[in-house]
């Protein structure tokens with residue numbers, strides 16, 4: 153597939169591909185999840201790559217206005233193709249992913265529609281979703297305000313019920329209550345789910361969702377009482393600047409009572425507040441849904457960066473042998489491998505845990521439909537924790553991949569700066585990563601106290617039930633080979649996570665109050681939460697290896713990557729493992745030795761392992777990551793596309809350069 157995209161020219165990476173010890177097609181299936189998934193992804197990637205409207209090679213050179221217009225054009229064209237080709241939901245999602253440009257459609261489909269689905273009554277869904285599915289209206293998710301993002305309960309926008317007209321009055325009472333950040337709000341959305349404090353009969357009932365029309369469906373002008381605009385340029389060229397994140401102020405805007413999303417709570421015609429018998433946390437359901445999708449996004453972004461750095465590392469050569477022989481591929485340097493291969497392993501690890509999280513989310517949703525809310529706290533902890541750990545690791549890794557590519561990695565044409573700028577905010581949106589890890593910690597502290605009172609935990613915390621053993625066990629590892637044993641690896645991750653959580657719980661119990669203890673211990677709690685989430689990722693990777701995996705050598709490669717993922721974490725967090733007494737210093741150094749051997753075994757397979765991601769050159773968008781490895785011609789060609797090169801003598805020469813040079817020349821002659 154990617155080979156077709158490359159067009160049959162010389163393959164500078166052919167030698168690398170020849171050394172692969174596994175079936176790349178089999179690995180593509182393992183990565184994508186099924187043969188069907190590979191086939192659909194290929195078709196959609198080709199559709200995008202072959203359509204000139206979806207070109208993105210000059211995107212970082214566009215002004216903000218040009219970029220925004222380009223996004224509108226791409227979105228409209230994509231929708232036209234979706235309708236013409238009768239694309240399924242799966243295909244349309246992939247189409248959007250391969251177009252690879254953030255835009256208002258993301259908020260419409262990923263937040264506006266799910267918010268109405270999750271929080272609207274059947275009647276409300278019928279009314280609003282019918283229009284939303286046909287793009288007769290464009291929606292966004294307006295929660296965050298200038299003054300509050302993380303603290304949802306602290307939002308200030310008010311929705312005051314007026315029984316005399318059967319309406320809510322939507323109002324921004326202060327500057328800090330201005331809605332700030334919602335994607336698509338700035339220039340595009342016609343509607344929004346707006347989160348506001350519900351006030352009826354003089355009482356504040358806290359945050360609820362309301363559907364509001366923002367702009368005229370005739371001429372797109374804001375409706376009376378609504379002040380609306382874009383919040384301004386964001387980090388990087390191109391990148392997230394294609395999105396019109398917006399600001400909105402409401403001045404006593406009236407909406408009918410039936411535009412309050414009424415599945416979780418209602419306000420009657422008389423103004424009585426009635427709460428349904430469902431947990432109020434379902435108000436946060438849309439965020440849980442999106443956090444789950446963000447884990448899959450993180451693995452995709454990380455795999456793109458790794459693909460670029462591995463292919464380029466195989467092409468780039470620096471320094472020869474002492475005897476003046478050929479220069480060395482930078483990928484052969486052990487330091488390069490120890491920095492890059494953990495990212496390769498992480499990309500696979502995040503992909504598999506993302507597939508599992510999708511299953512968990514579907515399972516919880518089915519349970520919620522039959523009014524079983526028991527798994528909601530675990531779903532919240534898993535989505536929050538995995539979103540945090542995978543997006544933070546991905547942002548750090550993309551930045552490191554830029555350094556791994558040396559100077560050329562810093563060029564926009566490497567694709568890495570834009571990839572970084574687009575994925576960095578994932579550490580913040582849908583919940584700041586630290587704030588979310590503290591939610592995981594809160595869940596862990598509750599579980600520890602339940603275990604102490606004899607309750608058997610289930611799901612991802614089931615290991616905590618094995619407290620007697622895990623609090624005192626010593627790792628059985630005695631040789632380098634012992635670190636190949638998944639059970640030995642899992643045991644040390646379980647013991648580390650449990651001991652860190654129990655330490656925190658014991659220290660909190662010594663504080664004057666639970667709240668003070670939690671606040672004082674919060675840095676440790678964040679680390680305990682990370683340890684728990686890393687355990688989940690390691691466990692799900694190990695479980696993946698127990699499935700039927702077809703294709704020559706595929707399982708063996710995945711076993712090596714699983715080993716690298718787990719052992720590099722032991723190396724990186726050795727302090728945790730040592731201080732909790734899970735491993736000894738000697739076992740730590742054996743793990744490191746094993747890691748070095750695994751890097752050497754992965755090296756001949758590295759290019760094939762990134763080929764298995766099955767990315768087209770269009771999607772990768774990188775002169776350094778090209779499938780054919782023809783890096784230098786690509787870099788050279790890309791440079792000439794820059795607007796600065798449109799003229800040989802630059803604009804500004806006459807006004808600023810020439811007078812300066814002349815002046816200096818005159819001075820030197822004096």
Ligand SMILES: CCCCCCCCCCCCCCCCCCCCCCCCC/C=C/C(=O)SCCNC(=O)CCNC(=O)[C@H](O)C(C)(C)COP(=O)(O)OP(=O)(O)OC[C@H]1O[C@@H](n2cnc3c(N)ncnc32)[C@H](O)[C@@H]1OP(=O)(O)O
Pocket residue numbers: 223224226227228230231234244245247248249251252253254255257258259261262293295296301302303304305335433434436437439440442445449528529532580581582583584587591594
């Ligand atoms: C141009 C191209 C065009 C292409 C066109 C194609 C056309 C075809 C179309 C096809 C389809 C397209 C598909 C598109 C695919 C797109 C792909 C892109 C995806 C990426 C999209 C990402 C976009 C992101 C945009 C960003 C949005 C946002 O950021 S929205 C705002 C998010 N805000 C937050 O996350 C706020 C964080 N804060 C909180 O969540 C809470 O305040 C808190 C959790 C931190 C605290 O809560 P609270 O104040 O209530 O306090 P407590 O801590 O006391 O909690 C109380 C109890 O509740 C429990 N709890 C908390 N949260 C939850 C929860 N979520 N679920 C369950 N329970 C919860 C908490 O644990 C407490 O429980 P206990 O009391 O302890 O039991």
Ligand SMILES: Cc1cc2nc3c(=O)[nH]c(=O)nc-3n(C[C@H](O)[C@H](O)[C@H](O)COP(=O)(O)OP(=O)(O)OC[C@H]3O[C@@H](n4cnc5c(N)ncnc54)[C@H](O)[C@@H]3O)c2cc1C
Pocket residue numbers: 259293294295296299300301302303332333334335392397577580581582583584585586587590
């Ligand atoms: C690109 C982008 C797109 C977005 N899209 C949308 C959208 O479509 N709709 C929408 O409603 N919102 C959107 N947001 C807003 C986003 O959800 C918020 O920015 C996010 O929830 C973080 O909130 P904040 O900005 O208020 O950060 P703050 O909470 O102010 O965080 C600042 C710092 O304080 C720390 N902190 C905060 N609380 C605590 C605590 N309790 N304990 C310890 N540390 C703490 C954080 O870790 C962080 O380091 C978007 C944001 C971005 C960047």
